[in-house]
Amino acid sequence: MELAGWLMVGLLSGSFFFGIWYILIREDTKKDLRRQVGGSSFASSNRAAANFGAAKSAIDGKLAEYQVFMRDNAQALEARRAQLEAQKLAEENDRRQRLMQAEMEKQEELRREEERLAAERAARIEAQEEADRLEQERLALEDEAKRREEEEARRADEERQLRDLEDKLKAEEEERKVADAQRQAEEEARRLEEERIAEEARARQAAEEEMRRQEEELQRQRDLAAAEEQRQAEIEAQRLEEEKKAKEASDQARLELMERLKREGAKTGDVQISLMWNNYNDLDLHVVSPSGERIHGGNRKSACGGELDVDANVRPDSKKPVENVVWDDEDGNEAPGGMYKVYVHHYKKHNKRGAKDPTVFKIIVNNGGDYLEYEDELTFGDPIKLICEFDVDPPHVRNAKKKAAKIALEAAERGESVDLDELTNQILDPENLNKPQTELEVVQEQEREASVAEENRAAEIEEQRMHEEARAQREEANKLRHEEAEKQAKSYLQKLAENQLSPKLEKEWKNRMAKNNANSGEIQISLLWDNLNDLDLHIFAPSGEKIDINNRQSECGGILDLDANISPDNKKPLENVIWSNELTSKSAPHGTYRVMVHHNQKHDKRNTKDPTAYSVIIKVEQIYAEFNGSISHGEPAQEIVQFTLEESEIREARKQFNNRINQAKSSGESIDEAAISYEIIGTVRTRLREESMNQLLDG
Structure with a gap:
């Protein structure tokens, strides 16, 4: 029960007992009774005042009655009091039981109410906790969304600043180019003026010396004529000697070719092309006939009668291999007239001891008895190479020449002189050499020309188709090479990308750069440490050139921009190597770079304890990397x-590609990144590769 209930019970109980106590101690009833009895007795006594005895008796009787009355009255009162007390006690007990029952019911009701309130309170607490959790999640989501918006805004701002900076740099570059162009124009004008003045001076001097020179020239010409006669005699002797040696070498080569062809059981013919070399590699001979048909290992016999009858070193079998394409006259396969093209392809470099590249080879062509010899070299991976082209007379012309040569030889044996060309023409047309053609002959000639033209067109179409197929294959190969090269390029810088520059070190680096007025460049390598010792940054360029304190500006364009603590001057030193177009007009060359740190000197100062901790920061393209380490004086230089x-x-093309991708992302444009990459970067890479191959071929 609560305090108010207990107070109410106590108040009611007190009131009840106070009422009982008040009834028991009252004297009013007794006094009234005495007044009633006394009054009536005294009235009777007044009427009988005369009889004193009677009065006394009456008084005694009355007194006795009164005493009886009082005793009865007292007993009645006592019985009444006892009855009232019993009644009140019973009522009190009943009231107490009712109060106790009511109290118990009230307590039970209060208990149920407290349980209900506790359940409601627990439900409210649980609902509040759930609401708090949901509110926290909502706030967290709002914070995350806000953070993302801020991050996007920051990124957009950085991209905008970067674009503004690039635009500014481009504008500055354009201004610099215009200024350079103007300066070059002025210098060119000044140079031309100086040249004109110098030319006039030279002309005046030449005029003055002309007479003297002419006189000297006459004498010199006389001396030269005598010397020239002697030199020509020596040259002629040397030419004859060289021709003799060349003929001997050619004869030796043909003899060796004949031996190899005989060894392989090769055929011979009026038109024959042979390839020989001296290692285990697999070279392939390709001959394109006048019809455009290509004869090689995949098409050994052509429709025009040509045959690749010897194909060598498919497996590394011979160190003196030979390949042979021939038109065998004995089998009726006369070589058609027209232009022939000879190619050589380095098909495979066998993994064998005698298979070194480049592979030197010789091509010997038999064109109707005229032997032509060509020498060249190829390395595995080089494209197929055109070696020579030669024109072959039609079969009837070759036969006529053979017959004329035989007649001329017989005439020479008899001591007679014969004009070989005239004899050949007579054999070709003994009766109608100078006669005009008939109409039928004209028509036949036109038909032959039309047939030849049609064949040539078909050959050109086929050659064009083959060129298109070859171009498509080259394009596909270039794309595959580009994809591999891009993967390789990422692997080149993978270690740098895995060691990203931390914001704390980046801030310290920029502070030191600003403090020391250091330059930045396309490629930048910086060394930082925190004591007075003298550490040195050594960079080895792809050419092998070393950039350090002894070679601060290299031939390849690298510059040691800062060198610190030769004397103990700086507790926060910085060394810096850069490649900058603005400073040297040279871009960093392609190839592999090595970064090293050397502890050059430990100065005798307080803050020069070893080991000295250092950080190397490398900026390459859009990558900023850091490498940390420590070194003590006397230790060898550490390669970082x-x-x-x-x-x-290619690096410049990659910048254009990244800008194109960023523009597309900013505008929401959907693009094929692989296609854009090949269009911008792949074409540059292909062009550089072709230029390199052309340089090798020209060399």
Whole structure:
């Protein structure tokens, strides 16, 4: 029960007992009774005042009655009091039981109410906790969304600043180019003026010296004529000697070719092309006939009668191999007239001891008895190479020449002189050499020309188709090479990308750069440490050139921009190597770079304890990397990392590609990144590869 209930019970109980106590101690009833009895007795006594005895008796009787009355009255009162007390006690007990029952019911009701309130309170607490959790999640989501919006805004701002900076740099570059162009124009004008003045001076001097020179020239010409006669005699003797040696070498080569062809059981013919070399590699001979048909290992017999009858070193079998394409006259396969093209392809480099590249080879062509010899070399991976082209007379012309040569030889044996060309023409047309053609002959000639033209067109179409197929195959191969090269390029810089520059070190680096007025560049390598010792940054360029304190500006364009603590001057030193077009007009060359740190000197100062901790920061393209380590004086130089750069044109193309991708993402444009990559970067890479191959071929 609560305090108010207990107070109410106590108040009611007190009131009840106070009422009982008040009834028991009252004297009013007794006094009234005495007044009633006394009054009536005294009235009777007044009427009988005369009889004192009677009065006394009456008084005694009355007194006795009164006493009886009082005793009866007292007993009645006592019985009444006892009855009232019993009644009140019973009522009190009943009231107490009712109060106790009511109290118990009230307590039970209060208990149920407290349980209900506790359940409601627990439900409210649970609902509040769930609401708090949901509110926290909502706030967390709002914070995350806000953070993302801020991050997107920051990124957009950074991209905008980067674009503004690029635009500014481009504008500055354009202004610099215009200024350079103007300066070059002025210098060119000044140079031309100086040349004109110098030319006039030279002309005046030449005029003055002309007479003297002419006189000297006459004498010199006389001396030269005598010397020239002697030199021509020596040249002629040397030419004859060289021709003799060349003929001997050619004869030796033909003899060796004949031996190899005989060894392989090769055929011979009026038109024959042979390839020989001296190692285990697999070279392939390709001959394109006048019809455009290609004879090689995949098409050994042509429709025009040509045959590749010897194909060598498919397996590394011979160190003196030979391949042979021939038109065998004995089998009726006369070589058609027209232009023939000879190619050589380095098909495979066998993994054998005598298979070194480049492979030197010789091509010997028999064109109707005229032997032509060509020598060249190929390395595995080089494209197929055109070696020579030669024109073959039609079969009837070759036969006529053979017959004329035989007649001329017989005439020479008899001591007679014969004009070989005239004899050949007579054999070709003994009766109608100078006669005009008949109408039928004209028609036949036109038909032959039309047939030849049709064949040539078909050959051109076939050659064009083959060229298109070859171009498509080259394009596909270039795309595959580009994809592999891009993967390789990422692997080149993978170690740098895995060691990203931390914001704390980046801030310290920029502070030191600003403090020391250091330059930045396309490629930048910086060394930081925190004591007075003298550490040195050594960079080895792809050419092998070392960039350090003894070679601060290299031939390849690298510059040691800062060198610190030769004397103990700086507790926060910085060394910096850069490649900058603005400073040297040279881009960093492609190839592998090596970064090393050397502890050059430990100065005798307080803050020069070893080992000295250092950080190396490398900036390459859009990558900022850091490498940390420590070194003590006397230890060998430590190699930090190696990384490989592609050609500057490819790096510049990659910047254009990244800008194109960023523009597409900013505008929401959907593009094929692989196609864009090949269009921008792949074409540059293919062009550089072709230029390199052309340089090798020209060399």
